[in-house]
Amino acid sequence: MKCSQSILATNTSKGMTTVVESKKQEMESQSKDEKDLIQQFERRELPHDLIIEMILTRLPIKSILRFKSVSKLWYSTLCSSLFAFAHLKFPNPSPxxxxxxxxxxxxxxxSYENGEIDLVNVEVDFDVGDENMDxxxxxxxxxxxxxxxxxxSIIWNPITRKFHKYWDFEISNSFTSRCLVYWGFGYVSxxxxxxxxxxxxxMDNDSLTVHVCSIRLDTWRIIKNDAYDDTSHLRNPVFIRISGALVNETLYWGLPGTNFSFNLASEKLEAFPYLETSPSLSYVTTSDDEYVDKLLFVVNGCxxxxxxLVKGGDIITFMNILTIMKSPExxxxxxxxxxxxxxxxHGGNLIGFTRSDKIFTQYMACLGVIDLTRQPLNITPLMxxxxxxxxxxxxYCxxxxPPNISVL
Known part of the structure; x- marks a missing residue:
């Protein structure tokens, strides 16, 4: 019996040793593969331009940051704005x-993947003085x-730690203490x-104006009112979201009575009614119904x-509704x-993914996630x-x- 136990213990020990050695060999193999890759690059088995264009532009950011230490040539190449824009054209396939x-x-x-959370602190190098930044x-x-x-306003790249401040004293000096400011940011292809x-x-005269700053030109412009089809509906707007939700180069804000969009290319402010209808529910909204506490966000690119929804009529009812617009139709x-x-x-906020059916939610003093594929909907706390x-x-992706493309 003792002999059997001894044999079993020996086999168990050998099994554990085999697992540990296997993990060690796997890690050494990964490190060796990366070293071999660098050595192949250094031997110039491929032209430098081809290495940059066909290989490095497709690597994740973490690898690129490590490869900056390969040589002075690689450092200057990987730090250039031209490489940054070339790398942006190849989206990271990582989920x-x-x-x-x-x-x-x-x-x-x-980073949140397969239920695992990875938090990285980001250093901030800019000073904003007495300004309260959102x-x-x-x-x-x-x-x-x-x-x-x-x-x-500040444009900042947390990865490179570079930033650029965009001050506007000329237009903002005309602001009064009763002026409310709402922001948006996006790219125009x-x-x-x-x-x-x-x-x-x-707030004194209910006037609404839009100002646009071009990052390339580093200048602010006032968008004239004649760019709008109708300004009568812009009186007394109460914005729920301080920043616009960006979809297809258009910013969206939600208001109690309706929603508004600002197309970054045409620079036109318009009302849109798409999210006010309820075609998939068991009822249709009427003129007596009203949406309140609206929050616009982006999920799956939509x-x-x-x-x-406050349902009017003889009996007033309240229904909390999540609406996803796949298209206007x-x-x-x-x-x-x-x-x-x-x-x-209770201080809730929704932040949608672009590559999954889960939505991050900020509620009370917690961050959680909602899986839209599971019913009923519930929040899984994360941090x-x-x-x-x-x-x-x-x-964030x-x-x-660079935060100032006017230098190109």
């Missing part, structure tokens, strides 16, 4: 989904922050330019809205359970956040794009 989180005074990039949004790896005063959009409402809607809606109403007003979250 990793990331968020940029402003948690109190800290900035973090969170996290406006991201586009192609660039992050936009805007001040509540409207004077300052037809002119190869990034634009910062600032929507200002003067403009979406979470809001409370295809709209999907679902009723949100009361328990989930209750959590969302704790600072109290309401101290945390902001946006979707890393890049090497």
């Amino acid at each position: 990793t989904e990331s968020l940029l989180i402003r948690n109190g005074k800290r900035f973090q990039i969170m 996290l406006v949004g991201t586009c192609n790896g660039l992050v936009c922050l805007g001040s509540s005063s409207g004077r300052l 037809i002119v190869d330019d990034y634009k910062i959009v600032r929507v200002c409402k003067n 403009l979406s809205m979470y809001g409370t 295809v709209i999907e809607q679902m009723i949100v359970p009361k328990d989930l809606a209750k959590s969302m109403h 704790d956040l600072e109290r309401s007003g101290k945390s902001e979250i946006v979707n 890393a890049s090497l794009i």
